[in-house]
Amino acid sequence: MDIKLIKQVVDLMKRSDISEFEFEEDGFKLRLSSKGADAPQIIHAAAPVAAAAPAPATAAPAAAAAAPAAExxxxxxxxxxxxxxxxxxxxxxxxxxxxxxxxxxxxxxxxxxxxxxxxxxxxxxxxxxxxxxxxxxxxxxxxxxxxxxxxxx
Structure with missing residues (x-):
């Protein structure tokens, strides 16, 4: 999840009555909670190591393929x-x-x-x-x- 999206969710939580936000995708978990007037705090954000390991392997060929295309x-x-x-x-x-x-x-x-x-x-x-x-x-x-x-x- 992009840090920009997380900031947008935090801003939304500040402007509304949302006190908790939970998101899970491809093994990545994010849970935000706001207590009272305090700013939302990240309670849990984790991506399993096993899920993260294959991503660089697939990203490397894509990056290698993009380099010749740009040339x-x-x-x-x-x-x-x-x-x-x-x-x-x-x-x-x-x-x-x-x-x-x-x-x-x-x-x-x-x-x-x-x-x-x-x-x-x-x-x-x-x-x-x-x-x-x-x-x-x-x-x-x-x-x-x-x-x-x-x-x-």
Whole structure:
């Protein structure tokens, strides 16, 4: 879980009547509790060592694959702006926002990332043609993870 998201939850707790917040995902547990007017305190935040060990092993090949892509002339990468679940379409019945060969502009929606039960539309923020989709539908993504390769004009 991103520290920015934790700070947002703490701010929300300060502004509302929420006295406890608990979150668990992929073995990571976070529990915040507020007592009276005091600021929320982290009671428990832990990620098991066994769950953390495979993550660097998978992240290393992704980083290695991203390095040559960045060196390709005219190829840019759309990266995930947040941690969440990647969806190529608005619903299972809908067509994908972006496939290989799709022309995109700065405001084109290329995917949705679900984070904390909120569907976030991700824009290309560049113009070009999608040359590769790097993530499978329904897959968990990390902040900064490459999602698409775009051939820019």
């Amino acid at each position: 390709e002339k005219g190829i840019s990468i759309i990266k995930s702006p947040m941690v969440g679940t990647f969806y190529r379409a608005a619903s299972p019945e809908s067509p994908a926002f972006a496939n290989v060969g799709t022309k995109v502009g700065n405001d084109s929606i290329v995917c949705i990332i679900e984070a904390m039960k909120v569907m976030n539309e991700i824009q290309a923020e560049m113009s070009g043609v999608v040359t590769e989709v790097l993530v499978e539908n329904g897959e968990a993504v990390e902040y900064g993870q490459p999602l698409f390769k775009i051939k820019t004009a």
